[in-house]
Amino acid sequence: MSDTDSSDWLRPADNQTNPNADGVVEDAKPISAAAIAQASSVSDEIEAEKSSTIDEEAAAKNPEVAEAVKRIEALRQTIDNIDGAVIHLLAERFKATAAVGVLKAGAGFAPADYKREDYQIARLQRIAIDAGLDTNIAEMYREFVVTESKKRHKRIADAGGDPGVLDVFA
Numbered sequence: 001m002s003d004t005d006s007s008d009w010l011r012p013a014d015n016q017t018n019p020n021a022d023g024v025v026e027d028a029k030p031i032s033a034a035a036i037a038q039a040s041s042v043s044d045e046i047e048a049e050k051s052s053t054i055d056e057e058a059a060a061k062n063p064e065v066a067e068a069v070k071r072i073e074a075l076r077q078t079i080d081n082i083d084g085a086v087i088h089l090l091a092e093r094f095k096a097t098a099a100v101g102v103l104k105a106g107a108g109f110a111p112a113d114y115k116r117e118d119y120q121i122a123r124l125q126r127i128a129i130d131a132g133l134d135t136n137i138a139e140m141y142r143e144f145v146v147t148e149s150k151k152r153h154k155r156i157a158d159a160g161g162d163p164g165v166l167d168v169f170a
Contacts, residue, residue: 054069054072054073055069056069090145093145094148094149094152094166097145097149097152097153098152098156098163098166099163100149100153101149101152101153101155101156101157101163102156102161102163104153104156104157105153105156105157105160105161106161111149111150111151111153111154111157112150117146120142120146121139121142124138124139124141124142125138125139152166
C-alpha cells in the first residue's frame, strides 16, 4: 500500500484518537463508514448490514442484472466526480476560513461568532429547501464546517496569528 492510498480510512482499528491538553484530537484518521453507521440512529433500524459486490460476475447472471450493473457503474462514476469536486471545494473553503482566522487573531476577535452562525443556519436551511435537500443534512454540514473552522481559528490565534499551524503538508 502506498503512502497516498486512502484505503486505511476504512480500518476502524487504526482510528485510535489521542486528544491533546485542550481535548482536541489531532492527526486522527477518519472514522470508518461502518463506525459512523453503528453510532447513528440508523443502526437501530438495520439488524445486520448486507453487502453485495456489484461487478462483472454479478452482471453475468442475467441481462436485467447486467443492465442494473451498467447503470450503477455510471451513477457511481458521477458520484465519484461529485465527491472529488466536494473535496476540492472544502479545501478552498478552509483556505478562506484560515484567512478569516488570521484576521480574527490579528484583530483580537474570538474564534466564535454566534451572530454569523445564526445567519448561516437560516441561510443553509433556505438553500437546502430550495435544492430539495433534507435540512438535517445541511445542518450536519454546517455543524462540521463551523466546528472545524473554530478549532482552526483557535489554533491560529494560539500561534499568534500564524496560519502555518494548519499546514498539513509540513
